[in-house]
Structures are given as structure tokens and as C-alpha cells.
Amino acid sequence: MTLSSIKTFTLELDGAADAAFTGGEVVSGQVVLELRRDTRVHSMKVQGRGVATAHWLENRGMNSVYNDYTSRITYFRKRQHLIRDNGEMTILPAGRHEFPFSFQLPEETLVTSFEGKHGSIRYWVKVKLHRPWATVKKIKKEFTVIEPIDINTPALLAPQAGTKDKMARAWYRNFGQVSVTAKIDRKGYTPGEVIPVFAEFDNSTSRSVVPKAYITQTQTFIARGTMKQKRSVVGTLCGDIVGARSRETWHGRAIKIPPVGPSILQCRIIKVEYMLKVCVDVPGTSKLCLELPLVIGTIPLHPFGSRTSSVSSQYSVNLEWLRMAIPEQPERKCHSVLHDRLGEVSI
The missing domain is CATH 2.60.40.640 (Immunoglobulin-like)
Structure with a gap:
């Protein structure tokens, strides 16, 4: 059996693992691709998205007919080409390749990340690698966004x-x-x-x-x-x-x-x-x-230091709330x- 030409394909975000972002900040990182041999690639692109989704089903009547209730709001959508498809193949030599990326979150206030029973507010980075005669390779990594709420108002x-x-x-x-x-x-x-x-x-x-x-x-x-x-x-x-x-x-x-x-x-x-x-x-x-x-x-209340400091530095210690089960x-x-x-x- 022939081994895949891809040894590792990972997505790494810069900063601490529990970092939180707010509107206007930059999300950056790199895609790491390790190849066993020379590999032909159509394209590779990175996408950043933020979406709020509400969804539930309700049974109406005796015929087991379910009504689907779904709503969705997209807060931002960014795309960046790491390897652009120009109509010709790109040949990557064997070895390790790093592709840095960065994009700025919208300046306007973004809604805080959330996971609930009937909906969620999620932000993520996704990478897609397209190769000839092969399924699309995908990686997705979520990150946390915090809407600043200053109680000193x-x-x-x-x-x-x-x-x-x-x-x-x-x-x-x-x-x-x-x-x-x-x-x-x-x-x-x-x-x-x-x-x-x-x-x-x-x-x-x-x-x-x-x-x-x-x-x-x-x-x-x-x-x-x-x-x-x-x-x-x-x-x-x-x-x-x-x-x-x-x-x-x-x-x-x-x-x-x-x-x-x-x-x-x-x-x-x-x-x-x-x-x-x-x-x-x-x-x-x-x-x-x-x-x-x-x-x-x-x-x-009356935080030490500047109120304009990073939200993640003030709030990241409490990020366990994001997936905490409430009795x-x-x-x-x-x-x-x-x-x-x-x-x-x-x-």
C-alpha cells in the first residue's frame, strides 16, 4: 500500500491556547505541511468565519412531522489564498512547509462565543488543501471571542x-x-x-x-x-x-x-x-x-492598569464557562x- 504523500497537516494559532479576541484584533497563525515526497497541489486557502446559529425541531400533530426552526447570522467571513490556483499545478518538494496567515476581525463589536442547547456563536479558522485526484484535506480550529462589557459604566x-x-x-x-x-x-x-x-x-x-x-x-x-x-x-x-x-x-x-x-x-x-x-x-x-x-x-470593577488592555488578558482565566455544564x-x-x-x- 502506498503511503500518502502528506505526513502531517496542522493548523496553529499564535498566542496562548486560552487566548480570547475582540473586535478589531488580528488572528494569526500558520499552516504546517510536511510531505514525504514531492507533491502536486491545486490550491490551499484559509478561511475565517464567525456565525451565530439557533436551531431546534418541534413535533406538530400526531404524524411525527417535525418543524425545523433555524436562523443564522454571519458576523464575519474572510478568505486568504496560501497557494493560489492559477490554472497550473504547484509542485511542493518533500519536507516541511510553513504558510503564515493573518486576518483582522471586524472593528465593530463581535458577540461573545457561546454554546447552548438550541444554538451557538462560534468563530473558527478553516484550511482546505486541494490536490489532483485526491479528496480535499480540511483542518478547522475554533477560537474564542469576547464582547467587552465594562461594568464601570x-x-x-x-x-x-x-x-x-x-x-x-x-x-x-x-x-x-x-x-x-x-x-x-x-x-x-x-x-x-x-x-x-x-x-x-x-x-x-x-x-x-x-x-x-x-x-x-x-x-x-x-x-x-x-x-x-x-x-x-x-x-x-x-x-x-x-x-x-x-x-x-x-x-x-x-x-x-x-x-x-x-x-x-x-x-x-x-x-x-x-x-x-x-x-x-x-x-x-x-x-x-x-x-x-x-x-x-x-x-x-476598577480594574488594575488600562481599561484599553486586551480583553483576553482580563478574562482568559475564566474561559471554562464556555463549555461548562450548568445544573x-x-x-x-x-x-x-x-x-x-x-x-x-x-x-
């Missing part, structure tokens, strides 16, 4: 606060009211930060309740005018029992932001949004939840605590 430094109440009911009778008032210092945070939650829980019912707080992530996918959402709880804080007709105050109870991805707010077909929910289970009715919006940014229902922990502490108590 007035809108993201603004405090968030609210009040909400609900009546406890059983068999059409009212048994008092539960109210929640909560405040956080600002709207913008970065992964790893702790959010001090200031809250007051006023329980006017005859049953004890347990307050809790959640950080939730909502992924929204849009295709053909239809929306699909996936919600996850990414952080949980369980409070102490608030007895019947009593009040409990949180003086900055801490809830930590895990290594989640930043908010995605500028893409038309994929959004990633966060919320802090301060909640109480109200006897006889649905949960009382006060929602305070959050934005998870990439540039931390679907960590709320169960608080529910089990509530049950264990209170047991079955009637109003």
Missing part, C-alpha cells in the same frame, strides 16, 4: 432595588401577607464576585417561611418568529427561618457568582440574561419572587431545607 453601577408582596390564602380565606424588599449595590458584576444582598422579609402569616435567593440564567433562542428558552439556576442562597408574624433582615448576605459566561444582549437570535431572584414560598399560593436584573460583564434544578437544595426545617405545618 453609570448604567451598570446603578443600585437595583424593589419591593413585592403577596397574600397567603387557603380555602378562599386570607391568612396574612408576606412582603419582600431587596437591594443590591449595582447591576453589573463579573464572575467570581460576591453580591451582598440587603433584604427584609416581613411575614404576617401564621406559618413560618424560609427566604432564599437565586442567580438565574435565561438563554433565549429566536428563529422564524418563534422563541425557545432555557432557564438555569447558577447560584443559590438559603436564608434562616422567618417565624410566624415576624421579620428577618439580611445585612448583605453573600451570594457568589460562579464562572458563568458574560451576558449576551446584542445578538438578534441568541440572548443570555441574568437575574437575581429574592424569593419566599407563600403558604397557599405561588412563590413570591422579587427580580433584580444583573449584567455579567468582562471588565471588572438544571439546584433549587431542590433550598426546597429540601425548607421541608426538613418546617415539616408539615398547617396555617
